[in-house]
Structures are given as structure tokens and as C-alpha cells.
Amino acid sequence: MDALGDFLPQFGIHTDFVKHINDLAEVESKIGPDTRAIFAETVANPSTEILDIEPLSQLAHEHGIALIVDNTVPTPYLLRPIEFGADIVVHSTTKGITGHGNAIGGAVIDGGHLDWANGRFPQFTTRQQVISDDRNGEWHSFAERYGNEAFIKRIRIKYLRTFGAVASPFNAYLSLIGLETLPQRVSQQVASAQRIAEHLNHAAHVMKVNYSGLGYTPQYELVGKYFPRGVGQILSFLVDGSADNVRRIIDGTEVFSYVPNIGDARSLIVDPARITHREVPLDARIAAGVGDNLIRLSIGLENVDDLIADLDQAIANAY
Incomplete structure (x- = not known):
């Protein structure tokens, strides 16, 4: 943008x-x-x-x-x-x-x-x-x-x-070396992202999860039309509290890395309003749902149970 x-x-x-x-x-x-x-x-x-x-x-x-x-x-x-x-x-x-x-x-x-x-x-x-x-x-x-x-x-x-x-x-x-493992990487990342999105959907302090692969989303029909293998490794979620809680969640993770890239073999976490969308005008940010309490994840290749446990402890300790 x-x-x-x-x-x-x-x-x-x-x-x-x-x-x-x-x-x-x-x-x-x-x-x-x-x-x-x-x-x-x-x-x-x-x-x-x-x-x-x-x-x-x-x-x-x-x-x-x-x-x-x-x-x-x-x-x-x-x-x-x-x-x-x-x-x-x-x-x-x-x-x-x-x-x-x-x-x-x-x-x-x-x-x-x-x-x-x-x-x-x-x-x-x-x-x-x-x-x-x-x-x-x-x-x-x-x-x-x-x-x-x-x-x-x-x-x-x-x-x-x-x-x-x-x-x-x-x-x-x-780039060519990375391309050789694209199917294996993305298929695992999608499976992990799906599990993490489903877990966060019932987690304490999480107000909303943005992941079109969840069955209840209004766009789920488009998933079947275009994405039989899943919608990808990116998801975001909105938490309650203040910007301090967001900062403590991000600082509290131990497996996730605070890096603004996506699609990485490592799992990444950022606060888009202050990193990836910081130069987008405020009204456009809000219209896109990128508020100060939004956290974005790019799911990598680590064990999904480790990733879920890392998010759980970071969220719990942030409050």
C-alpha cells in the first residue's frame, strides 16, 4: 500500500x-x-x-x-x-x-x-x-x-x-535451492497454521483470529474454490488489553523470532501497526483491521506443539 x-x-x-x-x-x-x-x-x-x-x-x-x-x-x-x-x-x-x-x-x-x-x-x-x-x-x-x-x-x-x-x-x-523444498515446507506450515489458528480461537485474551482456513469464516467457500491445499502460513489475531500487553507477548515468546519477513522456515511474530504497516496512513490501517492490538504470525517448520506452548506462555505472562 x-x-x-x-x-x-x-x-x-x-x-x-x-x-x-x-x-x-x-x-x-x-x-x-x-x-x-x-x-x-x-x-x-x-x-x-x-x-x-x-x-x-x-x-x-x-x-x-x-x-x-x-x-x-x-x-x-x-x-x-x-x-x-x-x-x-x-x-x-x-x-x-x-x-x-x-x-x-x-x-x-x-x-x-x-x-x-x-x-x-x-x-x-x-x-x-x-x-x-x-x-x-x-x-x-x-x-x-x-x-x-x-x-x-x-x-x-x-x-x-x-x-x-x-x-x-x-x-x-x-532462491533455486529454496524452491526445491517448496511443497514440503508449505504443506507442513499450512497444517501447523491451521492448528495454531484453531487453538488461538479459544485462547484467553484473544478476541479475534484472522485465518480464512477456519471453517466458520465468511470466505470459507472461496477456500474450497481456490485453495484445496490450504490458504497459507500467515495468520493474525487481536488481543485485549493495551499496546503494553502486545509488547510483552512478543517479547515473551522464545521460539518465535521478531522479524517482519513471512514464509520463512522459522516462525515469526510482529505487531503490524508498528512494523509492516507503520507507513500506511492511520485511517487506511484501521480500515484494513490493522490496529495496535493486532499480532501477525508466520508459521515455520518448528514442532507445532512447541509453537502453541510458546504462544500460551507468552500470552499468559503478558497479563
């Missing part, structure tokens, strides 16, 4: 925010002549709210715009959004794909089925020197030369080379 609301506007890219991404009427009301894409998280962090991809994709395509989704939380093991109509998928590979918090990286995946020459995207129909032979008078646009691959070719040929957004060989190596 900080990138969309503060960073990108400095480059002339502006965003209209909606309160409920699955409310198609609200989303459509924001689409205008200058709209180029709808951007959303497949699983929101830290609420774990699930994106209903198919109807949003249909809406985007009715207006000739792209649906871009951030699939970092589920990883490709739990969800492949292009199969449900997404046009572009982005990942922070720093998180679950690499899985060990030791390499920074990102990935962009193009579904290859959007018509980038439909009039909404002049940068793809403007002839570009970087892919042309000007000495022989041969000029091409990305759409002319690459068709439906115009987007990913422009990313690689123009932006990647211009901005130098290339992973170092060692970071790429670490």
Missing part, C-alpha cells in the same frame, strides 16, 4: 483504492478511461482475506484492462492464479519461494493471453528503438513483434536492463 499510495505517484502512476476488492460494483466504479489494471493480493496480509479471482478477471477483461495479482502469501504451490484468469502474477521470492529469509528477490509471470494492443496501453504499440533496426529502417513496437508476449518481453528487454533489477548469481542460487 505504501508503494501504491506514496512511491509510484512520484512516477506518475496513481491508484484508486477500494474497501472491498471482491465488491465488483465498487471496483467497477473506479474504472475510468485512464485505468490500466486492477491490482490485488490473492491472500491479503495480515487479514488472510481471499481474492475471488474469476469474477474480478472477467470484470477487468470487459474493460480491456489487466488483472495483476500478488501471490506471495500462497506461493505457486497453493495457488496458480493464471489458471483462474489473472493476467500477471508477481511474487516476492524473498518470502515463501526461497523460504529461508536469506535472499532478496522477486518474480513476474505473464499469462500471455491479454491483448496489449487493445488501445489501453500505448507503450506497447509505440515503436521502440531497443527492438528495432533503425539503420535499416526497420521499426517495431512490442505488440507488433511479440504479440501476446509483449508485456513480459518489455519487462525483460526494457525495464530489467534499464533499471538493473537482476538478482545476483548467489541470490538466484539460494
